[in-house]
Amino acid sequence: MSLVLPPIIIFFTAIITKKATNSWLSPGSFFALSWFFFLSLPLIFAPEFMIGGYGLFFITLLVMSCSSGTILATFYHSKQKQKKLIIELNDRRRLVLAFIIFNLISLLGILSLSYFLRTAYWGLYFSFYDFLAIPNLVSIDRYDGYLKYPLLINYSLYFIYPSNIIAGMIIGCNIKIIKTRLICYFPLILSVVLGMIEGSRTSLLLGGVLFFSSWISCLNNQLSYKKSLSFLKIFIFLLSVISIFVALFIFIQWLRQGLSPLFFDLMVSRLKAYMFGYLSAFTLWFDNIDNFFILNLDLYTFAGPMNLFGLLERNLGFYNPIYINEITSTNIFTAFRGLINDFNPFGVVLIIFLLGFYMQVIFQKIKIRFSDGLISLSIFYSFTLYSPLISIFHYNSIFFSWVLIYFVTKFHFNNVDLVNNS
Numbered sequence: 001m002s003l004v005l006p007p008i009i010i011f012f013t014a015i016i017t018k019k020a021t022n023s024w025l026s027p028g029s030f031f032a033l034s035w036f037f038f039l040s041l042p043l044i045f046a047p048e049f050m051i052g053g054y055g056l057f058f059i060t061l062l063v064m065s066c067s068s069g070t071i072l073a074t075f076y077h078s079k080q081k082q083k084k085l086i087i088e089l090n091d092r093r094r095l096v097l098a099f100i101i102f103n104l105i106s107l108l109g110i111l112s113l114s115y116f117l118r119t120a121y122w123g124l125y126f127s128f129y130d131f132l133a134i135p136n137l138v139s140i141d142r143y144d145g146y147l148k149y150p151l152l153i154n155y156s157l158y159f160i161y162p163s164n165i166i167a168g169m170i171i172g173c174n175i176k177i178i179k180t181r182l183i184c185y186f187p188l189i190l191s192v193v194l195g196m197i198e199g200s201r202t203s204l205l206l207g208g209v210l211f212f213s214s215w216i217s218c219l220n221n222q223l224s225y226k227k228s229l230s231f232l233k234i235f236i237f238l239l240s241v242i243s244i245f246v247a248l249f250i251f252i253q254w255l256r257q258g259l260s261p262l263f264f265d266l267m268v269s270r271l272k273a274y275m276f277g278y279l280s281a282f283t284l285w286f287d288n289i290d291n292f293f294i295l296n297l298d299l300y301t302f303a304g305p306m307n308l309f310g311l312l313e314r315n316l317g318f319y320n321p322i323y324i325n326e327i328t329s330t331n332i333f334t335a336f337r338g339l340i341n342d343f344n345p346f347g348v349v350l351i352i353f354l355l356g357f358y359m360q361v362i363f364q365k366i367k368i369r370f371s372d373g374l375i376s377l378s379i380f381y382s383f384t385l386y387s388p389l390i391s392i393f394h395y396n397s398i399f400f401s402w403v404l405i406y407f408v409t410k411f412h413f414n415n416v417d418l419v420n421n422s
């Protein structure tokens with residue numbers, strides 16, 4: 001019963017928040033609904049993993065804190081008159097132009113990386129089987145610190161992520177040109193290709209999360225037209241996304257293991273550990289914290305930019321693994337571990353409450369410019385969607401992406417027409 005109660009509490013918290021905000025996409029509702037699924041799925045599909053009771057209820061407390069901040073913010077009313085935003089066709093074209101440029105740079109990075117790895121491992125000529133062996137070699141050498149990409153390749157690959165952000169924005173802005181909408185899925189394809197080359201699921205996950213977070217943010221903007229979505233369409237869409245992700249996960253993991261036939265014998269256990277082990281790892285770690293009052297301020301949550309500025313050493317893997325049952329271990333502890341390391345549990349509860357309040361104010365206030373609030377909301381959504389794994393700000397590429405998108409939106413959306421709804 002102690003394991004079932006937290007998801008039930010979170011589910012009713014999501015319903016209450018939705019009633020208060022009138023939207024499932026409001027920050028508190030979205031955070032609660034997301035973590036309802038993040039808690040329920042491991043309990044249903046991986047019951048063999050050990051769960052810490054205190055950690056489970058702490059996650060519930062965080063969800064309630066975020067929802068409380070969101071509900072409190074609904075009493076905030078903007079003094080501005082209600083207005084509707086219209087983006088001129090010129091601005092849309094410029095946004096698409098930036099998208100094309102970013103994709104070209106990303107494609108150049110993929111091609112350069114392929115050539116670099118080809119010459120590094122096999123010379124100029126090699127067979128197709130040798131090519132399939134590269135992900136295994138890359139994953140081993142990257143984790144051992146032996147493989148360093150040239151800066152030109154490294155930074156050109158970063159453009160895959162802002163391309164995904166802009167792709168979500170274009171679709172969310174309801175640009176109806178079919179060719180333009182189809183091209184928007186190109187950055188996701190590049191994310192998959194990069195994952196296959198490196199034998200890593202990270203690029204696939206980051207690309208997908210950034211794409212959907214910016215798309216969802218645009219749905220909340222005054223620009224987006226409102227229409228009702230059927231639950232059947234949402235269910236089919238989510239089922240399709242999950243099925244595609246699982247298939248890609250299995251294939252990339254197979255490449256990562258060097259095409260080993262033994263992988264398929266261990267496939268279920270590996271898949272479970274990666275997709276559902278986070279809840280067990282975090283709750284077991286939380287239940288064994290020695291002192292709840294330590295305030296480190298190491299800023300593990302922002303490990304990417306901290307490492308970029310030389311203030312924090314960020315290693316691949318980051319945390320040491322923990323056993324979640326007799327034979328299975330994982331080093332995925334959710335984003336909450338970094339927050340607790342930085343601000344202690346009580347500070348995290350307060351921060352999540354303030355975050356829910358602030359994001360709801362942005363969510364419901366009238367925007368004078370298209371870019372106002374869009375970036376903040378998309379950051380919140382992406383942090384939430386990635387939170388079962390680690391803080392999304394663990395990656396330099398993500399920090400780079402949001403800084404770049406900030407300048408792109410400020411530059412491209414400085415001319416809008418404001419039309420009174422009345």
